[in-house]
Amino acid sequence: QSVLTQPPSVSAAPGQKVTISCSGSSSNIGSNYVSWYQQLPGTAPKLLIYDNTKRPSGIPDRFSGSKSGTSATLGITGLQTGDEADYYCGTWDRSLSAGVFGGGTKLTVL
Amino acid sequence: QVQLVESGGGVVQPGRSLRLSCAASGFTFSSYGMHWVRQAPGKGLEWVADIWHDGSNKYYADSVKGRFTISRDNSKNTLYLQMNGLRAEDTAVYYCAKDYYASGMVKDYWGQGTLVTVSS
Numbered sequence: 001q002s003v004l005t006q007p008p009s010v011s012a013a014p015g016q017k018v019t020i021s022c023s024g025s026s027s028n029i030g031s032n033y034v035s036w037y038q039q040l041p042g043t044a045p046k047l048l049i050y051d052n053t054k055r056p057s058g059i060p061d062r063f064s065g066s067k068s069g070t071s072a073t074l075g076i077t078g079l080q081t082g083d084e085a086d087y088y089c090g091t092w093d094r095s096l097s098a099g100v101f102g103g104g105t106k107l108t109v110l
Numbered sequence: 111q112v113q114l115v116e117s118g119g120g121v122v123q124p125g126r127s128l129r130l131s132c133a134a135s136g137f138t139f140s141s142y143g144m145h146w147v148r149q150a151p152g153k154g155l156e157w158v159a160d161i162w163h164d165g166s167n168k169y170y171a172d173s174v175k176g177r178f179t180i181s182r183d184n185s186k187n188t189l190y191l192q193m194n195g196l197r198a199e200d201t202a203v204y205y206c207a208k209d210y211y212a213s214g215m216v217k218d219y220w221g222q223g224t225l226v227t228v229s230s
Binding site for chain 2: 002032033035037039044045046047050051056086088090091092096097098099100101102103104
C-alpha cells in the first residue's frame with residue numbers, strides 16, 4: 001500500500017481531457033511540493049510536473065498540475081494515443097523522512 | 111545532454127551483496143542531489159534512497175534501511191548503491207535519477223535502469 005493514493009486506472013477518448021488524483025496527508029502533500037512522472041511502456045519514468053504546477057522545458061502545456069490541501073491533480077487535455085502510460089505522483093514525507101510515490105495510474109486512451 | 115548510465119545489476123543469491131553504479135555526464139554532478147528508485151516486475155515505483163549534492167545527507171526507505179548504502183564520488187561523477195543482505199523482495203529494476211535541486215525530491219533525469227534479481 002502506497003503512502004500516496006492514486007486511482008489504478010483512468011480512460012478517455014482521444015482529444016478529451018482527463019484528470020488523475022493523488023491523495024496524501026499533512027506530512028507529505030500537505031507540506032511539500034508534488035511532482036508527476038510519466039512512464040511509457042518499457043521505458044524509464046519522465047518528469048512531467050514539478051513543484052505542484054511547473055512544467056520542465058519540452059513538456060507541452062497539455063499537461064498541468066495543481067494542489068489543494070493534501071491532494072494533487074494532474075490534468076491532461078487533448079489526449080493522444082501516445083499519452084497511454086503509467087502516471088505517478090511523488091513527494092517527500094516529513095514524518096517518514098523519506099520520498100514517497102503514489103501507486104501509479106494507468107491511462108488508456110480509447 | 112544529461113546522461114545517467116547504471117551498471118552492476120545481475121543475479122545474486124539471497125543474503126549476498128551487490129554494488130550498483132551510476133555514471134553521470136552532461137551536467138555538474140557535484141551540484142545536484144541524486145536518487146535511487148526501484149521498480150519490481152509489474153509493480154509501481156519505489157523510492158529507495160537519496161543523497162545531497164555534497165554527500166552531507168542521506169535518506170533511505172524503511173525497506174532498505176540498514177542494508178543499503180548510498181554514496182557518491184563527485185570527482186568521478188558517479189553515484190553508488192551498496193546493497194547487502196539482499197532479499198527476494200529486492201528484485202527490481204533500479205534507476206538512478208538526478209534531482210532538479212541540490213537537495214530535493216524532483217527527479218528530472220533518469221537512467222535506463224539495471225535489473226537486480228535475487229534468487230537462489
